[in-house]
Amino acid sequence: MSRMPHTPPVPPENGREEPGFPFFRVYLLCTPERVPLLPGLPAFDPNRIRVIDPRSLTSDLFVDAVNAVVSGDPKPVPRWALYDCAETTGVVVGCLDHRGLPVSLLAATPTTVEGEWHTFTLRAHDPGLAIRTARLMVDLTRPRAVTAVSPYRGGSIDVFTMLGRVMLVTAYTPAHSEPMSATIRVHPGEERPTGGEVLTVDTRREEALRRLQDEIESGDRYDIAAGPGIDGLLSVEKTDAPSRGDA
Amino acid sequence: MPRAAATRDMNTLLEPFLVTRGDPAGRYDLEPFGLTVSPGLCYEATRSATGAVIDRLVKLDSLTFGPEGMPMPRWMFYELAAFPGAIFGFGLDAGVLPDASRERLGLGDGDRGLVPVSMYIAIPIMPRVWCGHNLASLKRVLPELGLRRLASRTKAFALRCLRCEQQIGATQWDSDALFVHAKFGVLELLSAWTPAHEFPATLTYRLDVTEAGLRHALGEGGPPTAPPADFEIDADDHAAMRTLQTRIEAGERFAITGKPRVGEGTRRIPIARID
Ligand SMILES: CC(C)(COP(=O)(O)OP(=O)(O)OC[C@H]1O[C@@H](n2cnc3c(N)ncnc32)[C@H](O)[C@@H]1OP(=O)(O)O)[C@@H](O)C(=O)NCCC(=O)NCCS
Numbered sequence: 156m157s158r159m160p161h162t163p164p165v166p167p168e169n170g171r172e173e174p175g176f177p178f179f180r181v182y183l184l185c186t187p188e189r190v191p192l193l194p195g196l197p198a199f200d201p202n203r204i205r206v207i208d209p210r211s212l213t214s215d216l217f218v219d220a221v222n223a224v225v226s227g228d229p230k231p232v233p234r235w236a237l238y239d240c241a242e243t244t245g246v247v248v249g250c251l252d253h254r255g256l257p258v259s260l261l262a263a264t265p266t267t268v269e270g271e272w273h274t275f276t277l278r279a280h281d282p283g284l285a286i287r288t289a290r291l292m293v294d295l296t297r298p299r300a301v302t303a304v305s306p307y308r309g310g311s312i313d314v315f316t317m318l319g320r321v322m323l324v325t326a327y328t329p330a331h332s333e334p335m336s337a338t339i340r341v342h343p344g345e346e347r348p349t350g351g352e353v354l355t356v357d358t359r360r361e362e363a364l365r366r367l368q369d370e371i372e373s374g375d376r377y378d379i380a381a382g383p384g385i386d387g388l389l390s391v392e393k394t395d396a397p398s399r400g401d402a
Numbered sequence: 403m404p405r406a407a408a409t410r411d412m413n414t415l416l417e418p419f420l421v422t423r424g425d426p427a428g429r430y431d432l433e434p435f436g437l438t439v440s441p442g443l444c445y446e447a448t449r450s451a452t453g454a455v456i457d458r459l460v461k462l463d464s465l466t467f468g469p470e471g472m473p474m475p476r477w478m479f480y481e482l483a484a485f486p487g488a489i490f491g492f493g494l495d496a497g498v499l500p501d502a503s504r505e506r507l508g509l510g511d512g513d514r515g516l517v518p519v520s521m522y523i524a525i526p527i528m529p530r531v532w533c534g535h536n537l538a539s540l541k542r543v544l545p546e547l548g549l550r551r552l553a554s555r556t557k558a559f560a561l562r563c564l565r566c567e568q569q570i571g572a573t574q575w576d577s578d579a580l581f582v583h584a585k586f587g588v589l590e591l592l593s594a595w596t597p598a599h600e601f602p603a604t605l606t607y608r609l610d611v612t613e614a615g616l617r618h619a620l621g622e623g624g625p626p627t628a629p630p631a632d633f634e635i636d637a638d639d640h641a642a643m644r645t646l647q648t649r650i651e652a653g654e655r656f657a658i659t660g661k662p663r664v665g666e667g668t669r670r671i672p673i674a675r676i677d
Contacts, residue, residue, distance in 0.1 A: 212644070212647055212648065232475075235604075243572065244527045244533045267422070267429065302486075365450070
């Protein structure tokens with residue numbers, strides 16, 4: 156019997172990968188009731204996706220491994236919160252390593268807006284994996300829009316800008332534990348309209364964020380043109396263009 | 403100067419509030435059971451001013467769930483409550499609270515406005531199906547207020563306000579909350595032993611919301627019809643919970659048929675096999 160030489164997978168150079176990325180195995184933690192409601196799931200190669208029922212007794216070791224992905228966080232999301240607010244209501248997804256252990260995580264739950272999912276706790280050890288994980292969630296749920304809350308420092312806004320048009324829902328968020336966070340609404344696959352007034356906001360200055368928030372509260376709408384870099388400067392563009400996701 | 407003692411019936415002064423995103427009119431029933439949720443007490447989750455409301459809900463949670471070892475991190479009130487779903491509750495105006503209550507709530511002399519004394523947090527699973535993941539009531543923490551059936555009323559009003567037809571929840575077998583949830587009707591067990599949760603001795607249930615169940619929780623009418631119990635589960639019997647879970651996974655269906663039966667140092671939950 157001849158053995159094929161092991162060839163490391165090479166991601167495509169251009170364009171999107173196939174759903175489920177043939178180069179990675181992925182997992183999906185959700186209830187059996189949720190499975191038929193995931194429009195993207197049938198497109199996945201069943202050998203590449205591990206679907207786990209969080210209510211099954213046999214899920215415990217895998218759920219331990221999923222929770223281990225967040226265990227190094229300074230304030231990890233409580234295990235019960237992942238169970239109550241994602242595994243029970245929506246999905247937890249991520250990529251697996253060669254041993255079949257989770258190496259990334261994104262939790263998502265539907266919101267009261269039809270076709271919209273709120274994502275939280277995006278964890279991956281590098282930005283590439285974070286983007287793959289976010290795309291995985293989008294491929295499975297095929298949402299009209301995805302929301303997320305991201306602190307400006309060390310946040311994940313850039314990951315979401317890779318998915319499509321990103322609108323700013325809040326620029327300053329005192330209802331959150333980190334007020335200097337943005338709430339964003341992502342419209343996957345949609346191009347950001349251009350031509351509006353572009354503003355640069357220093358996200359290290361609370362006052363600047365409050366001002367932008369005041370404008371949003373008085374009805375102005377902004378797209379994110381570029382996430383805050385290491386200098387903390389966020390580029391936003393005023394827009395009147397409605398999103399397809401709002402239709 | 404000490405404030406007036408609670409001479410008035412505080413139950414008549416309770417005001418409903420709602421924290422959610424977007425205009426609740428039309429989506430929600432803002433006159434549940436004829437009680438108006440006033441526009442001034444419908445808080446928009448994404449507005450800066452709502453941060454102060456969340457502060458008070460965090461306090462309410464720490465006074466109730468804190469001792470249970472499951473306090474809710476503050477970010478969750480926004481990200482896994484008000485933003486994707488809703489927080490419904492009852493509150494009292496700070497001005498009517500007696501000093502003892504104000505002190506326990508950590509209110510300063512200048513603190514005004516509505517002080518939440520109960521809340522029900524729910525996030526949607528699909529249209530008309532909600533997961534209730536937090537029910538908290540200060541009835542026992544502030545006995546001087548003489549509040550009656552506070553958690554039961556809060557959940558009943560919340561389910562009606564959210565137009566919820568089916569509710570999913572997770573709770574511990576030995577939780578006092580089971581007395582409240584069981585008032586609403588038969589609770590089908592989706593899991594009886596749940597290692598994915600922080601506490602494996604957690605059950606996950608599904609409730610079909612009915613008018614009879616809501617009315618019973620409000621103290622009107624008898625309990626909704628339920629099949630007779632086939633056996634009981636002791637609230638401490640982990641082996642029995644695991645066995646029940648194994649049977650659920652093998653395809654059998656079970657439901658909690660009524661409130662826990664309390665004996666000397668024991669608590670037993672009635673279970674029926676259902677089709
Ligand atoms: C559990 C909790 C929600 C109950 O709130 P509450 O306002 O006292 O509840 P209600 O008055 O509406 O109903 C409680 C019922 O349970 C009964 N009950 C509660 N504990 C009981 C016990 N240990 N033994 C017997 N009956 C008990 C009460 O007698 C009452 O029944 P009744 O209305 O027929 O008299 C409240 O104590 C709380 O917030 N606890 C901490 C948080 C928590 O555990 N939440 C639930 C998580 S799912």
